[in-house]
Amino acid sequence: MVNRRWGLCAALVAAVVAVTTACGTDDAAKPARPEVDLAALDVGNLTAEPKYYDKPTSIDMARLVEGMRLGNHLPLPMEIDPEVKYAPTVKAGVRLFTSMSSAAIANRVAGNPLDLNARITGFVTGFVTAGRSDTTTTLSWELDNVAMLFETEQDAENAVDAFAEVERGYLAEKAVPQAIPGFPEAKAHLVTELDGRINSYVAVGRFALLTHIYDNTMQQLDATDAGLLTARVARSIEKMRPALESFVPTPVGDLMKLDVDPEKVLALPLNTVDDPGQVGIPGVYNRHGGLQIGFNPEKDSEMFEAAGVDAVAWKGGYVYRARDAVAAEKLIDRRAKVGKFYRRVPGPAGLPFAQCLEYIGPAEGTVHYCGVSFGRYAAEVTASQLQDVHQRISAQYAILARAK
The missing domain is CATH 3.40.1000 (Protein Transport Mog1p; Chain A)
Structure with a gap:
């Protein structure tokens, strides 16, 4: 591939x-x-x-095939919120990924990818769902969910900690922690250098879920509505969590047996x-x-x-x-x-x-x-x-x- x-x-x-x-x-x-x-x-x-x-010719190809299975299973952004019915900007073009160095991560997470790679283990595959509420970017808000499958639940929990800590360490006072209604375990923060932006990380079984929301209208107005952003994150996790819980991953030892x-x-x-x-x-x-x-x-x-x-x-x-x-x-x-x-x-x-x-x-x-x-x-x-x-x-x- x-x-x-x-x-x-x-x-x-x-x-x-x-x-x-x-x-x-x-x-x-x-x-x-x-x-x-x-x-x-x-x-x-x-x-x-x-x-x-036919069959994968490498474990990386096999992990991509597993990512396709995941993409078939996850809800569309417009199924999470009917407003988000338009395709994303080109920055969200990458959907499948198998590396923490992917643009799927780099376009959404602030921090040094080397720091993430040093702390994150057991990553199998990931898929990005992405959409926006208007075809005119400045009038839209964007909803991206990055679902990352790991070998174990502990790997997923460690990844959530790593994402939150690496990003907050990089942003320092520009990362303002937020509580997500109904999901106290989520580690979320506003990115105050860009009005209207929030990142949330939560573990769901063997998955680490990054919910990234960027409200371009708030950015244009130089104002952030934290309550609206956290409510959107909560609604997204509420819809994504059952989908992740119902996905049946291929055993890691059987990935090479998948049909491409x-x-x-x-x-x-x-x-x-x-x-x-x-x-x-x-x-x-x-x-x-x-x-x-x-x-x-x-x-x-x-x-x-x-x-x-x-x-x-x-x-x-x-x-x-x-x-x-x-x-x-x-x-x-x-x-x-x-x-x-x-x-x-x-x-x-x-x-x-x-x-x-x-x-x-x-x-x-x-x-x-x-x-x-x-x-x-x-x-x-x-x-x-x-x-x-x-x-x-x-x-x-x-x-x-x-x-x-």
């Missing part, structure tokens, strides 16, 4: 999905698709063959490419887990339900397994609706039915999106340049067509 996950042009993808709110598509009969000569497609230097996985891609869906997305916008770790999830890694969970949920999506995979692009070929094609139709800041652009040569868009809005840069379906699979990719997105969607189509 490549240690990256797409975050390319997150603003584009968020907005592309945001405009796909229509519940139907044109029911007029479409012309039959032309035959595609796969050998004639321009795929540049991209690999246009599916990549199949039992239904051969992770084999299908385009491989990651040398692109600084791709961050995080590839993975495959069920419908619920797929909502964790998307860019508009509320609208995605509606579309997944309509299309019968039961699996979502990401590497260098997204692949969705729909109910059937008709549902997959309609899913791409809905996700490629033209919004205010988009215009349609032609698909690549040899693949005229690919649906491609160019972003022409106020954000910096020009970004392109293409989607296509093959059989019951729908796929989408993004890139900064039109030629790049054409090559990526061409390679993606060839992978789907060549899959077993």
Whole structure:
């Protein structure tokens, strides 16, 4: 597995999905698709063959597979608080992680990672759920939960102590301890150098749970409402705790026996490419887990339900397994609706039915999106340049067509 996950042009993808709110598509009969000569497609230097996985080839890969299981199981931020129904900013792009040096920790915890590594033992895997209450960052508050699985309950309790003490030691008087209503065991503090920010750490069985809340509106107003922040933390722990308690971890000795891609869906997305916008770790999830890694969970949920999506995979692009070929094609139709800041652009040569868009809005840069379906699979990719997105969607189509 490549240690990256797409975050390319997150603003584009968020907005592309945001405009796909229509519940139907044109029911007029479409012309039959032309035959595609796969050998004639321009795929540049991209690999246009599916990549199949069997058992893990390393313990680190096995730990990532366990993290995918965890992502399928955890509640979405919008299930914790209905306000938090939008995808997070790009800083939350990393969801799976197996190291305390990961951006999943560094983006939320103040302090020296070496100090954490020196004190934390028995870490198995982690998964981040993240969301915000508005697509305009300055008007939103963000809710992130970082669930970390350890080998033993004692390891989890020690990790909670380490996180709280290392962060408070680093922040000194800028960390103001807080009591979380209903959870006296939680170790929480405001981060006063940034108004509207609170971190809470609590052990739940073999899990250490970090709840990170950042209210951007409070930051804009230079004011912190500690009561509101601690109430949000309490509501989050209340929803997360039963999910963590009901998760059945794979015995550590059996992690290497897990199937990386039992239904051969992770084999299908385009491989990651040398692109600084791709961050995080590839993975495959069920419908619920797929909502964790998307860019508009509320609208995605509606579309997944309509299309019968039961699996979502990401590497260098997204692949969705729909109910059937008709549902997959309609899913791409809905996700490629033209919004205010988009215009349609032609698909690549040899693949005229690919649906491609160019972003022409106020954000910096020009970004392109293409989607296509093959059989019951729908796929989408993004890139900064039109030629790049054409090559990526061409390679993606060839992978789907060549899959077993």
